[in-house]
Amino acid sequence: EVQLVESGGGLVQPGRSLRLSCAASGFTFSSYWMHWVRQAPGKGLVWVSRINSDESSTTYADSVKGRFTISRDNAKNTLYLQMNSLRAEDTAVYYCARGGSQIQLGYWGQGTLVTVSS
Amino acid sequence: DIVMTQTPLSSPVTLGQPASISCRSSQSLVHSDGNTYLSWLQQRPGQPPRLLIYQISNRFSGVPDRFSGSGAGTDFTLKISRVEAEDVGVYYCMQATQFPYTFGQGTKLEIK
Numbered sequence: 001e002v003q004l005v006e007s008g009g010g011l012v013q014p015g016r017s018l019r020l021s022c023a024a025s026g027f028t029f030s031s032y033w034m035h036w037v038r039q040a041p042g043k044g045l046v047w048v049s050r051i052n053s054d055e056s057s058t059t060y061a062d063s064v065k066g067r068f069t070i071s072r073d074n075a076k077n078t079l080y081l082q083m084n085s086l087r088a089e090d091t092a093v094y095y096c097a098r099g100g101s102q103i104q105l106g107y108w109g110q111g112t113l114v115t116v117s118s
Numbered sequence: 119d120i121v122m123t124q125t126p127l128s129s130p131v132t133l134g135q136p137a138s139i140s141c142r143s144s145q146s147l148v149h150s151d152g153n154t155y156l157s158w159l160q161q162r163p164g165q166p167p168r169l170l171i172y173q174i175s176n177r178f179s180g181v182p183d184r185f186s187g188s189g190a191g192t193d194f195t196l197k198i199s200r201v202e203a204e205d206v207g208v209y210y211c212m213q214a215t216q217f218p219y220t221f222g223q224g225t226k227l228e229i230k
Binding site for chain 2: 037044046050062
């Protein structure tokens with residue numbers, strides 16, 4: 001069974017940093033692209049970033065480019081999102097999701113809440 | 119960025135009756151590989167999103183056959199043949215043809 005479990009969320013002050021993790025199991029992690037998607041409270045879904053299977057290629061939404069860094073450790077079956085210079089508008093539930101060549105975002109974690117506030 | 123526009127934004131439906139949600143993209147979703155990466159996701163209250171349909175009309179694993187997708191180019195539709203109580207939630211269309219992936223605003227399905 002595919003499982004994705006996010007962690008690392010919490011309350012952080014504006015301008016500070018936070019690193020999210022997503023532990024994957026039930027599939028060959030190193031074979032799949034992985035994504036981060038976020039959802040502000042009461043709002044819709046917004047794609048944040050993706051990384052290919054061997055970490056050679058990454059893509060970011062303009063709203064986080066230069067501040068967020070996606071990475072992965074295939075030996076640990078874990079996806080990361082390093083978030084720097086956090087802003088109030090980054091407040092959201094952050095989901096990791098599995099990509100695929102034919103089926104995009106087929107599996108999602110339960111999400112981790114990031115609140116940016118002083 | 120490709121803009122995804124859903125209609126309606128709210129859909130009150132009677133149990134057992136059909137429901138339909140439309141999604142229009144600001145440009146064609148046909149990828150250079152010939153596929154059209156248009157998906158539909160369901161988000162039940164308090165739950166993460168769940169993939170229902172990928173590449174316009176393919177049901178994802180475990181999705182009941184009362185859900186179906188259709189369309190081409192820039193116009194797409196999700197249909198529920200007979201709405202059940204567990205179908206309550208918000209439905210999103212999503213394009214994965216071009217980065218950044220983009221989602222529709224969401225359509226809230228409620229029971230009358």
